[in-house]
Amino acid sequence: MSHPIETYALIFVVGALIGSFLNVVIYRTPVILLAGAEDEINEEPTIPATFGSRLKWTLNYFWEDFSYSVSYLFKDFWVESGAVLKGLSFPGSHCGNCQNSVAWYDNLPVISWFILAGRCRHCHEPYSFRYPLIEALTGLLFVYVFWLKGPSLDLFAWLFWAAALWAVFWIDVDTQFVFNVMTYPSIFLGILYNGSKGNLKWSLAGGLLAWCLFEAIALLSVLLLKKEGMGGGDVKLAMLLGVWLEPKLLMISLMLAFVTGSLAGLALVAIRRQSQPFPFGPFLVLGGLVALSVGDSLWAWYIDKSIW
Numbered sequence: 237m238s239h240p241i242e243t244y245a246l247i248f249v250v251g252a253l254i255g256s257f258l259n260v261v262i263y264r265t266p267v268i269l270l271a272g273a274e275d276e277i278n279e280e281p282t283i284p285a286t287f288g289s290r291l292k293w294t295l296n297y298f299w300e301d302f303s304y305s306v307s308y309l310f311k312d313f314w315v316e317s318g319a320v321l322k323g324l325s326f327p328g329s330h331c332g333n334c335q336n337s338v339a340w341y342d343n344l345p346v347i348s349w350f351i352l353a354g355r356c357r358h359c360h361e362p363y364s365f366r367y368p369l370i371e372a373l374t375g376l377l378f379v380y381v382f383w384l385k386g387p388s389l390d391l392f393a394w395l396f397w398a399a400a401l402w403a404v405f406w407i408d409v410d411t412q413f414v415f416n417v418m419t420y421p422s423i424f425l426g427i428l429y430n431g432s433k434g435n436l437k438w439s440l441a442g443g444l445l446a447w448c449l450f451e452a453i454a455l456l457s458v459l460l461l462k463k464e465g466m467g468g469g470d471v472k473l474a475m476l477l478g479v480w481l482e483p484k485l486l487m488i489s490l491m492l493a494f495v496t497g498s499l500a501g502l503a504l505v506a507i508r509r510q511s512q513p514f515p516f517g518p519f520l521v522l523g524g525l526v527a528l529s530v531g532d533s534l535w536a537w538y539i540d541k542s543i544w
């Protein structure tokens with residue numbers, strides 16, 4: 237769809253402003269949610285050696301994860317979102333070094349970082365280049381979604397979808413955690429959105445399909461490979477893609493995630509000469525975002541090339 241260049245510029249600026257907010261979300265959410273949880277983070281599960289006891293362990297693990305995921309909705313979700321909302325709104329932007337608050341004119345997305353040469357106005361502490369980078373990339377992400385969806389009410393839903401995925405991407409890169417508090421609201425909004433379009437059936441089916449697939453991978457990797465191959469957070473992230481994207485786009489996005497994730501895993505092994513856990517969430521996010529535009533053509537190409 238073609239629109240005047242000014243429209244794209246405006247969308248970019250809006251995206252960069254949202255990106256500035258996402259920087260706060262990305263930085264503060266793990267700090268808030270992981271406070272006092274260090275023991276749990278370092279806790280490696282002991283997976284039993286024999287196949288029979290591993291099967292029992294796996295089923296128990298599955299049941300505990302499942303019942304927690306459901307009960308989370310009724311209690312912990314509200315506690316955690318309350319804590320995150322409070323932590324995001326207070327205190328305002330300030331320098332982590334000298335504690336001086338950042339004035340609005342020093343907090344302009346992308347621009348301020350360059351005007352201040354990447355340093356605090358007061359104490360000259362250097363700020364990471366990642367802040368303006370994430371702001372600029374969020375601007376581009378908004379332009380991308382606008383280019384696909386055009387000016388419509390739907391655009392707001394898809395911008396929310398993309399922004400939530402984008403925050404999940406960076407939090408997973410930083411901490412290797414995909415937090416429920418970030419995925420649950422988006423899962424429900426996806427079901428509501430597609431329900432309002434008369435697509436309730438495939439939205440629920442997509443979420444269920446993603447859940448089955450990722451739970452199966454998680455269980456089989458414990459059972460056969462004796463290690464945790466997929467975190468509970470990845471399962472919810474896959475469901476998030478499933479409830480938003482129509483089934484063929486879901487398949488394409490998962491395929492893209494598995495292909496790029498495996499390549500990255502192999503590259504990591506080649507570089508570090510040993511296998512190390514790395515976050516899979518970012519690959520799911522990129523798979524979903526890419527599938528939104530080229531998913532249909534990739535699907536047509538795939539069906540065309542395969543024998544069936």
Ligand SMILES: [Zn+2]
Pocket residue numbers: 331332333334335336356357358359360361
């Ligand atoms: Zn400072």
